[in-house]
Amino acid sequence: MHNHISMSVTQPDKFDQLTKNLDLAEHISSLKSFFSRQQPLYIKGDQQRHFEFIQSLQNVEFKAPPKIDDFSPFLLHLKKHGVLNFAQIFEIVKLVRYVRYFKKLKSSGVVHSWIKSVDIPDGFQDIDRYFDEKGSFNEDLDERLYGLNQRIKSHKNQINSTLKRLLHSSKLNPYLIDTQIHLVQDEECLLVRGGFNHVLKASVVARSSGGYFYVYADAVLKEKEAIRHINQERVTLLYDYTKEFCEKLHGMVLFLNYINKEFNRFDHYQARIHFAKSKDFVIMHSQKHSNIKIADFKHPALKNAKSVSVDFSNNVLMITGVNAGGKTMLLKSLLSSVLMAKYLIPMHINESKSSIGSFKHIGAIIDDPQNTKNDISTFAGRMKAFANIFSFKSALIGIDEIELGTDSDEAAALFKVLLDELIKKQQKIIVTTHHKRLASLMADRDDVELLAALYDEARRVPTYEFLQGVIGKSYAFETASRYGIASYIVSRAKQVYGQNHEKLNELIERGSTLERELRQKHKQLDEKMIDVDKKQQYLKELEIKLFDELRDEKQKLRAEFDKAINEAKKAVTAVDNPSKHRAMNKANKALPKENIVPKKPQFKLKVGDFVKYHNQKGVIDAIKANNATVLIDGMRLKVKIYDLKPSGKTAQKKQKIDIKIDVEQKSGALKCDLHGLHVEEALEVLDKFISDALIQGWDEVIVYHGIGEGILSAVVKEYLEHHPKIARFEDAPQHMGGYGAKLVYL
Numbered sequence: 001m002h003n004h005i006s007m008s009v010t011q012p013d014k015f016d017q018l019t020k021n022l023d024l025a026e027h028i029s030s031l032k033s034f035f036s037r038q039q040p041l042y043i044k045g046d047q048q049r050h051f052e053f054i055q056s057l058q059n060v061e062f063k064a065p066p067k068i069d070d071f072s073p074f075l076l077h078l079k080k081h082g083v084l085n086f087a088q089i090f091e092i093v094k095l096v097r098y099v100r101y102f103k104k105l106k107s108s109g110v111v112h113s114w115i116k117s118v119d120i121p122d123g124f125q126d127i128d129r130y131f132d133e134k135g136s137f138n139e140d141l142d143e144r145l146y147g148l149n150q151r152i153k154s155h156k157n158q159i160n161s162t163l164k165r166l167l168h169s170s171k172l173n174p175y176l177i178d179t180q181i182h183l184v185q186d187e188e189c190l191l192v193r194g195g196f197n198h199v200l201k202a203s204v205v206a207r208s209s210g211g212y213f214y215v216y217a218d219a220v221l222k223e224k225e226a227i228r229h230i231n232q233e234r235v236t237l238l239y240d241y242t243k244e245f246c247e248k249l250h251g252m253v254l255f256l257n258y259i260n261k262e263f264n265r266f267d268h269y270q271a272r273i274h275f276a277k278s279k280d281f282v283i284m285h286s287q288k289h290s291n292i293k294i295a296d297f298k299h300p301a302l303k304n305a306k307s308v309s310v311d312f313s314n315n316v317l318m319i320t321g322v323n324a325g326g327k328t329m330l331l332k333s334l335l336s337s338v339l340m341a342k343y344l345i346p347m348h349i350n351e352s353k354s355s356i357g358s359f360k361h362i363g364a365i366i367d368d369p370q371n372t373k374n375d376i377s378t379f380a381g382r383m384k385a386f387a388n389i390f391s392f393k394s395a396l397i398g399i400d401e402i403e404l405g406t407d408s409d410e411a412a413a414l415f416k417v418l419l420d421e422l423i424k425k426q427q428k429i430i431v432t433t434h435h436k437r438l439a440s441l442m443a444d445r446d447d448v449e450l451l452a453a454l455y456d457e458a459r460r461v462p463t464y465e466f467l468q469g470v471i472g473k474s475y476a477f478e479t480a481s482r483y484g485i486a487s488y489i490v491s492r493a494k495q496v497y498g499q500n501h502e503k504l505n506e507l508i509e510r511g512s513t514l515e516r517e518l519r520q521k522h523k524q525l526d527e528k529m530i531d532v533d534k535k536q537q538y539l540k541e542l543e544i545k546l547f548d549e550l551r552d553e554k555q556k557l558r559a560e561f562d563k564a565i566n567e568a569k570k571a572v573t574a575v576d577n578p579s580k581h582r583a584m585n586k587a588n589k590a591l592p593k594e595n596i597v598p599k600k601p602q603f604k605l606k607v608g609d610f611v612k613y614h615n616q617k618g619v620i621d622a623i624k625a626n627n628a629t630v631l632i633d634g635m636r637l638k639v640k641i642y643d644l645k646p647s648g649k650t651a652q653k654k655q656k657i658d659i660k661i662d663v664e665q666k667s668g669a670l671k672c673d674l675h676g677l678h679v680e681e682a683l684e685v686l687d688k689f690i691s692d693a694l695i696q697g698w699d700e701v702i703v704y705h706g707i708g709e710g711i712l713s714a715v716v717k718e719y720l721e722h723h724p725k726i727a728r729f730e731d732a733p734q735h736m737g738g739y740g741a742k743l744v745y746l
Contacts, residue, residue, distance in 0.1 A: 015041075021364045022336045023301035031345060034271040034278075036065045036263075041343055043268045050344060051285035054269050056109040064274050065098045065267070075257055083246050086238075090135035092249065092256060093128055095263055096120060118259065121252050127245050137238065148234045155227045159220045163188060166217060171199040177212050189214040272346055281346035286358035290394075290428055292334060295353035299333045307348075308333055308466065312430070314449040315423045319432045319466070320439050321453030327432040328366070328400050330451075330466060334430055335364055335398045359428070361395035386418055389427070397422075398430040402438065412437035423447060601626075601642045611644040613637070616695045620644070635725070637691040638684075670701040679715050686719060694725055694746060702732060704741045713739075720744060 019025050028041065043050050069091045074084055103115050130138050139145035160181070166172055167179050167190070175196040182189045184205050193212050196202065202215035249256065276283055296307040308330060310317075317334070319327045340347045341356040365385045382402075389397055402415050415438055422429055423445075433439060442448045454465045605611060609620050611630060618632035628641045672689040674682040686703065693701050703720075705712045720729045725746060732741035 018339070018362065018364060021366050022332045022339065023299065024336055024339070027300040028345065030279075031271065031275045034064065034275045036068050036267045036271070037070055039070075039264060039267070041345070043265065043344065045265075047285055047342075047344065050265075050269070051283070053110050053114075054272060054283055054344065056107075056111045057269050058273055059109075060105055060107045060111060062102060062105055062270075064270060065263075066094055068094050068098075068263070070264070071095075071256070071260055075253055075260065078246060078250050078253055078256075081246075081250060083239075083242050084249075085242060086131075086137050087135065089127070089242065089245055089249070090131055093131050094135075095259060096124055097128065099259060099263075114262075118262070119255075121255055123248050124252065127248060130241070130245075137241070139234075139238075142237065142241075145234060145237055148230050148237075152227050152230050152234075155223045155230075159188060159223045162219050162223070163190065163217065166190065166200070166219065169199075172196070175199065177208075177210075182214055184214045187216050188220070189216055268344075272344055276346035279346065279348075281348055282351045283344055283346050284341045284349060284351050284354065284356060285344055286338070286341045287355055288358060289355075290357045290359070290426075291355060292338060292357055292396075292428075293353075293355045294334070294337050294349060296348075296350040297333055297337055297354070298348040299329060299336060300347065302329070306465065309350075309353075310334065310451070310466070312428075312449060315426070315428060315447040316419055316442065316445070317430045317449045317451060318439050318442055319430070319451045319453065320434070320436065321451075321466075326466075327453050330453075331398045331400055331430050331432050332364075332366075335362060335396065338362060338396055357428075359394055359396040361392045363389065363392070363395060363397040364400075365398065366400045389422065390425070392427065393425070396428045396430075400432050402431045402433050411435075412441055416441045601644075603644070603646055605641060605644060605646070610647040612647045613639055613644055614692070614695065617647045632695060635691070635694060637695075638687060639691075670696075670698050671704065672701065673704045674712060674716070675704060675706050677712075679712065682712060683715065683719060686716065690723060690725070690744075690746075699746055701744050701746065702736065702741055703744060704737055706740045716742060 016025075019028055032038075032041070071088065071091050074088050074092065077084060099115075099118055100120060103118065103120075105115075107115060130141060132138055139149060163181050167176065167181075172192075175192045177191040177193060180191070182191055187205055189205050190202070191208060191212055192200070192215055196213065196215065200215070201218040203218070204213050205216050206214045208214065272283055275281070292310070292312040295309045297309070298305045298307050310330070312334065319330055321327060337347065337349065337354075338356055338359060339345070339362055342358065342362070365382065389395065402411070412435060419429060419431070419442065431438075439450065443450060452467050454467055605620060605623070605628070607620050607623055611618060611620055613630055613632065616632050618630040618637075620628055621631050621636065622629040623641065626641050628639055628644060630637050630639055630644070670689075670693055672686060674685060677685060682705070689701075689703075703716060705716045707713065717729075720726050720742065727745045729742045729744045731739055732743050736743075
């Protein structure tokens with residue numbers, strides 16, 4: 001086997017070797033079976049453009065094309081005015097028929113633009129109609145050929161009649177082996193035994209395995225000769241048709257050359273699409289970067305494989321951990337995903353969470369180069385392969401068991417320096433190793449990513465899962481026990497290995513366990529964040545919905561108010577009082593009615609009950625309907641009864657209480673807006689506002705009443721003049737409302 005394989009589009013042999021080393025040969029062979037033509041797997045041209053065409057073609061429901069030969073050699077013959085046979089002409093017909101079928105399909109985007117640009121010459125239909133679905137020439141469309149075929153059929157019937165008569169001849173019957181007509185070397189023959197020449201004139205065509213003779217009777221020679229002459233005439237007519245067809249095709253050479261090349265490209269697309277659909281795969285393309293991020297990838301060579309997810313953004317990925325834990329297959333998976341993205345080969349991957357970079361060269365150092373056919377050691381072969389790597393630019397290299405073939409400590413130092421130099425050349429390298437020495441030497445670099453294969457301690461088997469950021473333990477002793485090595489041998493090996501090394505392994509495993517637990521917590525947190533995001537999205541959608549409903553209601557209310565205002569305007573312009581009243585009543589009815597559900601008291605309260613009003617406590621002095629008068633610190637407040645709550649004390653009889661009030665003054669400001677209120681409603685609101693302000697201990701408030709006709713201003717002024725708890729009041733400064741507001745000092 002070759003130790004190092006690099007791949008480029010001009011080296012198909014190296015590509016085949018690489019796919020074999022990566023266990024992709026069977027996968028690619030399955031893909032090639034979907035091709036209509038045999039051709040290289042690489043699509044020439046811009047891969048991004050090819051991918052866009054594939055994406056557009058995936059939206060079209062179409063059947064796969066039949067197997068069609070590449071007719072480039074036929075076209076060269078046509079250019080020289082050569083004549084093709086019917087089979088060659090039918091290969092062209094098959095392709096044009098498929099193009100005509102595809103033009104009738106519903107398509108869009110680049111596929112629609114492409115297929116609409118293909119114009120089939122009008123004269124091609126005159127050739128197409130002479131061939132059936134299997135490619136046979138329809139001779140019934142020509143009267144001369146039809147007549148010749150009828151004559152041939154008549155002569156063949158005559159031959160059958162003659163042979164049947166001979167089969168029932170009493171003279172020949174003793175020599176017949178059976179009563180069948182055998183077709184041997186395209187001749188109708190009888191099977192007879194020796195001595196037949198005494199009763200039958202015939203020629204021997206062949207001998208049977210039993211020593212008998214297949215003979216051709218002279219009695220049918222005349223009919224056969226007639227058929228031969230008719231066939232010569234028929235072949236001449238058919239040849240005339242091929243010449244006629246080729247003359248027409250000669251005038252279409254440019255068109256045929258174009259669709260022949262375009263079909264090569266289309267064949268690449270359709271094969272990948274139908275292969276992907278048959279396996280439930282996806283098609284990804286390489287991005288213009290050097291990162292490799294795969295999510296839920298499954299290598300096609302594995303059955304019931306666990307999916308792997310790896311983010312390889314650094315220069316070096318170093319995979320350590322348990323023996324037979326999947327390190328090599330992970331390396332192959334990463335290289336395979338890059339190769340399949342480069343060649344647009346369908347694969348099992350989560351495309352929405354994956355992003356694969358583009359590399360000019362892909363190399364794999366996987367196998368042991370030492371064998372009986374070459375004179376080279378394992379380590380020497382590895383050194384030769386590494387020497388080749390340094391000649392590459394923009395390369396992705398995978399190295400399995402990097403220290404294979406030499407002392408691990410020496411190899412660790414050597415490969416550490418080699419990897420450092422390759423990093424300087426901006427190469428991207430994937431390494432698997434059982435030895436922790438090299439991993440520890442490389443771990444301090446920011447551009448090196450560590451990945452450990454995990455081991456199930458309880459079940460004592462690998463999990464085939466990987467953990468990023470840690471160096472994995474090899475579990476050599478556990479693996480030996482699992483595969484049948486006696487326990488006493490493993491115990492002695494552990495003693496030879498030493499306690500210090502074992503403690504180091506335990507520390508490594510402990511670090512891996514802690515990291516694994518942290519990742520699990522992060523995963524749970526991510527799931528919660530996803531749930532929070534969903535709830536936020538729901539609330540956002542609900543907010544938009546409520547906003548739309550509120551906007552609709554506002555528009556509805558505005559329309560109703562506009563209608564009422566228009567009716568009020570009509571009332572103002574009315575001449576007589578009755579008309580004004582009728583118009584005002586109509587305007588009042590047009591006003592939107594406020595649908596207010598009256599509040600009900602939460603508690604059954606009666607006079608004398610101790611209650612709580614906001615943060616103040618008092619006793620109910622009187623109750624009238626939904627209003628209550630409450631004595632709080634010597635002040636009598638009128639409040640709504642549903643704003644009261646029991647304070648916990650039992651009801652007592654009313655008694656005169658002398659209360660000394662000592663209120664600490666507080667500075668601050670409070671406002672009350674009475675705009676748009678009727679007089680009675682405004683006084684009720686103002687009274688409650690002043691009471692609340694006194695309870696809260698405010699010493700200065702502002703009341704907005706507006707200017708208007710001055711009615712509300714006068715009522716407010718009269719109320720303030722007679723209120724016992726108001727020290728004084730005055731018009732507000734100009735910047736605070738001026739004559740439309742009062743500053744009140746309590």
